[in-house]
Amino acid sequence: EKVEITKEQRTLMKVIVDAYSTHQIPQDVAKKLLQEQYSADENFLLLTEMATSQVQVLVEFTKNIPGFLSLDREDQIALLKGSAVEAMFLRSAQVFSRKMPSGQTEVLEERIRKSGISEEFIIPMFNFYKSIVSLHMVQEEQALLTTITILTPDRPYVKDQQAVERIQETMLELLRKLCVLQRPQEPQYFARLLGRLTELRTLSHYHAEMLTSWRTNDHKFTPLLCEIWDVQ
Numbered sequence: 001e002k003v004e005i006t007k008e009q010r011t012l013m014k015v016i017v018d019a020y021s022t023h024q025i026p027q028d029v030a031k032k033l034l035q036e037q038y039s040a041d042e043n044f045l046l047l048t049e050m051a052t053s054q055v056q057v058l059v060e061f062t063k064n065i066p067g068f069l070s071l072d073r074e075d076q077i078a079l080l081k082g083s084a085v086e087a088m089f090l091r092s093a094q095v096f097s098r099k100m101p102s103g104q105t106e107v108l109e110e111r112i113r114k115s116g117i118s119e120e121f122i123i124p125m126f127n128f129y130k131s132i133v134s135l136h137m138v139q140e141e142q143a144l145l146t147t148i149t150i151l152t153p154d155r156p157y158v159k160d161q162q163a164v165e166r167i168q169e170t171m172l173e174l175l176r177k178l179c180v181l182q183r184p185q186e187p188q189y190f191a192r193l194l195g196r197l198t199e200l201r202t203l204s205h206y207h208a209e210m211l212t213s214w215r216t217n218d219h220k221f222t223p224l225l226c227e228i229w230d231v232q
């Protein structure tokens, strides 16, 4: 059928992509990936700094999602806490997709591999990164997929799931149209994107175990990460 993006959808798309590209980890923080030493402790500290900065960026981005701020305040918090890890997997995956000129990609991979994460989590984590890179998503798709992840209605403690579902459905419809228009020769592409969201949930469960093992080895997190991940 003739798929068309309406004027409202184009406006919605612009708001989301502008917010997504505006709110990025500051370059001086990202550059630290290249400068500091390489030891398991140093890598952990750097990744903690990246994650903390990424959460701040994520909160600012989320506030720009049309409709998000009109949700119940406690539900806004529940959505952020429930989606932070998944949104950060998507965001850090973009570093691997961009093949950074300055070698940040290799450095980020190296630091993640050597930060006290056990091999049983490293394997699915980098399989996920590879699967995201192979999709060659454009920025509109990355921004919408992150938005759809944040607006997942069945996160723990969300009271008004219908209200979240209504906004998420708007984003899903927009992403569906974009995929059809962007990749007419790949009718399954939209389904493949949504399949990544399922994989993200699995990674989110692994992540809870990663946190436990870091804490067992007496690794400290920042106050913001403790709050968003309910640790300490």
Ligand SMILES: CC(C)c1onc(-c2c(Cl)cccc2Cl)c1COc1ccc(-c2ccc3[nH]c(C(=O)O)cc3c2)cc1
Pocket (backbone or CB within 6 Å): 025, 030, 031, 044, 047, 048, 049, 050, 051, 054, 084, 085, 088, 089, 091, 092, 095, 100, 104, 108, 112, 115, 221, 225
């Ligand atoms: C608290 C730390 C140790 C942590 O715990 N889990 C994870 C963790 C892990 Cl490994 C994997 C996935 C998710 C989490 Cl949430 C992390 C580290 O998390 C991040 C690491 C890097 C980045 C990130 C995001 C965007 C970036 N852009 C650039 C740039 O150069 O432009 C660098 C960069 C880094 C974000 C989170």
